[in-house]
Amino acid sequence: MWRPPELAARAAYVIRGNSAGAMTRAAPDLYPHQWSWDAAFVAVGLAHVDVPRACAELDSLFAGQWRTGMIPHIVFDPSEEGYFPGPDRWACAELTDDAPSSPRTSGICQPPVHALAVERIGEIAEAHGGAAAEHYRDWLPGAYDRLLAWHHYLIRERDPRGDGLLTIYHGWESGMDNSPRWDPVYARVVVGADLPSYTRRDTAVVADASQRPDPAEYDRYLWLVERFKQAGYDAARIRRNAEFLTTDVFASAVFAVANEALAHLARRLGRPEHDELLAAAELFRRGVLGARDVRSGLALDTDLLTGAPVRVETIAGFAPLVSGGLDTGAERGLLELLRSPRWTGHPDLPHPVVPTTSPASPDFRRRAYWRGPSWPVMNWFLAWMLNRRGAKDTAASLRTAALAELSDGSFAEYYEPLTGEPLGSVDQSWSAAATLDLVL
Ligand code: 2M8
Structure with missing residues (x-):
């Protein structure tokens, strides 16, 4: 176990090692x-x-x-x-x-x-x-x-409807590639017989295939790329012919708060877009709040080809804690859910981190990439956003838990949340970056 000062020094060393000139590889071998x-x-x-x-x-x-x-x-x-x-x-x-x-x-x-x-x-x-x-x-x-x-x-x-919810064309756009959020959306993607053959590289780096998306998932990922190529990467054509089209409530919450940040920068620079950006922040905040499930309080994505909400319990459901805008009671309720045994308070977690799917959900898979493992970068990001909202105590305990998980010094891409075993790539750049911001 590494203590914070040494852990931070090692994190800086890892990021430098992943540097390729002016860019940093997301991970040394898996994502170069x-x-x-x-x-x-x-x-x-x-x-x-x-x-x-x-x-x-x-x-x-x-x-x-x-x-x-x-x-x-x-x-x-x-x-x-x-x-x-x-x-x-x-x-x-x-x-x-x-x-x-x-x-x-x-x-x-x-x-x-x-x-x-x-x-x-x-x-x-x-x-x-x-x-x-x-x-x-x-x-x-x-x-x-x-x-x-x-x-x-x-x-x-990405918001052609003007309802404050970003549209995505591929699970990769969410960054949470194989999250159960996208299962029903991918279920209707029919891989064409003309999908050009390919050889995966990821499973050569991560030898345990159960930690990566499965072959049928990968075929769909690659098939959608072919569809984009057929559409000449034109946004309107992609939308018109889409086999996968969904809102992304987490990205929408990020966008709400990113517009707020950009508005602050506009003011600092004396640029005229300040009010326009604040209005965009408000629109996307409303979009996220409108996507909440009345019973659980979690925000849900909507499959845009069926209009159906995707009822899952994933980390993305906490989007309203990122966007802000909840009234005091609703915010308290969602924070309580986050700390409850369905999430960070689950009795089997060695560290009270946020698994990507609730361990109490039937969709939870403890080793499968975005279907359950805990991602240091997400724990850190959520803590950062909670802090921004003024939820200081929850943010502080999440920071402590994230750091405890990272203290093995592997800077793993993700962790088995019930054992703390590092999974995926080691020396992942954003895990090291999160460590630096947590410690320094
Ligand atoms: C993962 O995604 C890439 C595809 O974009 C992959 O699996 O090949 C995701 O975790 C994504 O969120 C992340 O940005 C990327 C690089 O770390 O890897």
Whole structure:
């Protein structure tokens, strides 16, 4: 077991080791490229040790931004070939002028945590003062323009109904790839006979296949990519011909609070979008609150092809604690649920962390990636958001639990929540980044 100061030192060492020039690999072998929400979180961790490097991390991600404003979910390192599907399979620049040809990118996006990261990096830089603060101040206006284009894209293309709920086209866009949230949505995806053959790389790195999505799931993931290619990555065509189309209540909550953060940055920079961004924050907050299940208080996604809510008990259900806006009684109720035996208070958990699916739910699978394991990055993120909402006590106990889980020093991608066994990749960049922000 590592004590916090040594753990933080090792975390910084791991992130440096995962660096590939201006980008940080999400994980050394499993994910040897830059992922969108990983990069935002990694930048927060990096800010504690090197503010200019944190800014460079985001610049590297912004270099992959599409003409539409979309920040793609992967920016590929041209010198790396160890991930599938790689840039040739996505073929974005070959199929649409919206995608940059260099760097090469994927053609979908991930939760919009970036403005939150930029705001947090600012706090860290100001606390450092001196050259770090100055660097951040000089960098911020350019970053703001990128973020504004990204938020405009999401409002325009991902909330075409204007109801304050983001639409996603692929489970990968949620970042919670195989969560039971998407089971009924994927159930209607019929893999075409013309799905080009492929060889997975992930199961060569993570030898225990039960920790990764299964072959039928992977076929569907790859099939949807083919559908996007057929649509030339055009948002309207993708929506029209979608086999997978759902709201993402967690990403919507993130977007609510990210708009708030961006509004603060607008005010700081004297930009005119302050009120517009606050209105967007309010719209998405209302969207999330409107998606609550009356009985449990958890927010639910809606399968947009059937109109049916997806009734599961996953970490995403706590979206209202991220977006804010609950009245005092409802907020107290949801915090109590979070601390209850269905969640962090489950008697079999060695650490009171938040499993990705409730251990009391029939959907819970203790080793299966986003179907049950505890993710350090999510514990940290939720604690950060709870703190922002003023739920200081719950945030503090979650931080302590997250750190206790991480103290094995493996910086695992996720943990078996009932035993604390590290699973998935080790030396995962965002687990190390979360550690730095938890300790420092
Ligand atoms: C995982 O997703 C990728 C696909 O995007 C994969 O399994 O190959 C998810 O955990 C995702 O949230 C994360 O951003 C990515 C890199 O850490 O890995």
